[in-house]
Amino acid sequence: MASTEDKATKGSLKNVSSDFLTPVHPAKRSRVSVATPARNSPATKLQIPASPFMKKLGWGTGVSVYLLERSPRPDGSGRSPWAVKKIRSKYKKGRGDVDVEGRLKKEAVILKKMSHANIVEFRALSKSADGSLCLSMENGQQSLMGMIDKRKEAGKGPFPAAQIYQVALSLASALNYLHNDLKYIHGDLKSGNVLVKGDFETVKLCDFGVALKLTDDLNGLENPTDDYVGSQPWNAMEVHMAGDITHKTDMFSYGLVIWEMMSLEAPHLDLLFSGDDSEYDDDETSFDESEFEAALGTRPPLPKENLGPAYQFLIELFCACTIEDPTQRPSAKMTLAALEDVML
Structure with a gap:
């Protein structure tokens, strides 16, 4: 049964026109080849x-x-x-x-x-x-972070809404499985740990080296002494404030991946620089860590570029996932349901 906060958040996500969305669900993956070692085998001699x-x-x-x-x-x-x-x-x-x-x-x-x-x-x-x-x-072909960098260098604007939706749908499905089936949080969700094949035909989550085991109710860590690592700009407020780590901690980072595809930036990194330009220049620019550190765990502003109505659902989802109070963020399960609903 969905929690009270899930139901409340879902209400703000459902009533959005979404004729522009035509997602393709990933096909069932094929079995691993005979060259792959058995799942319970020790390190292979390959x-x-x-x-x-x-x-x-x-x-x-x-x-x-x-x-x-x-x-x-x-x-x-x-x-x-x-x-x-x-x-x-x-x-x-x-x-x-x-x-x-x-x-x-x-x-x-x-x-x-x-x-x-x-x-x-x-x-x-x-x-x-x-x-x-x-x-x-x-091989996942290319990282989403690399694709974002290339798009920015080419002087292009936000990714098309349908491509951002495909990433959001794929990651919500992966997180729903990770949280509810395996009882893990990823612990370092960001565009650099998202792999894309082709023109967003397949989107996959990778890099589980700092994943942490959750309690059965998902509202804490199985081992409370485990350290959450993550990456500073993508970490939720509870990470920076030494609060409780739950499945909702991943959801904050998830919201920032959506923001990255709209802004073509990494969260808050522009605040590390002071001067006329956000690009580093020895003569005109200096580091300003205080402003950057004060912004960590907060929601970055939407890009100045006007986003059309096709992005409205994605903006709502980003805002819901980056609420500072983790209990008010949607779960991966609820997010996946909301994303599938807008296909109707």
Whole structure:
């Protein structure tokens, strides 16, 4: 049964005209190939080539991500490429400030439990030629953050409403599964952890290395001493104020992903700079951390560019998810239902 706050929030989301929305539900994903190790097996002996022999796709805390082009099958048919997350040498064997190897192993355990069309698929946990632990996953082609950066550099405006809707629908479905079926929060939701194939044909959530286990009622952490990591600009007020972490903490970050696609910016980062321009310039610009830190956990303003009526539902959803009081935010389950309702 939906909670009182879910019912209240849903009322503000339903009554929106949505003729412009024509989402395509992701097809049921295919089973993993025979090259994929069994879900309960230990790290496979699959060898990952040295880094110079793979194309670099991106990076994260303590890791680099590479594209692994796999050799054809014996019958000559091709194999899909994998994305390989590899620990950087600085962070091997406990070096550095973060236990990256522990996060990678934890992510592998969580990914092997999952089976959802909007969550990246596990492929293998293995060692590279230099002994680095590597997590292999399906290749998601491109990150949403990268797409946002390219669109901004090209001088384009917000993403079309239908594309933002597709991302919102896909992520709500992934979070509903993660929260209600597996009892986890993602813990670091942002555009950089959203993968897109093609022209938004498929949208998948990735990077579960800092996910945290929830209580059965979703209103707290199973282990209250667990640390929420996240990324500062996307973290909810309860993270910054050392409040209770619940499933609604993910929903704040979810709302900011919608905002990113409308504004083509990262939340609050413009406040780090003072001067005539938000771009960094040694001569004219200086960092102003106080204003930035004061804004963390709050709702950023909508872009100055006038958004047409096609964006009205998305604006309402963004505003509902970024309420500072977590009890007033919609749950992933309610958000998914509201998104599906506007298809009618």
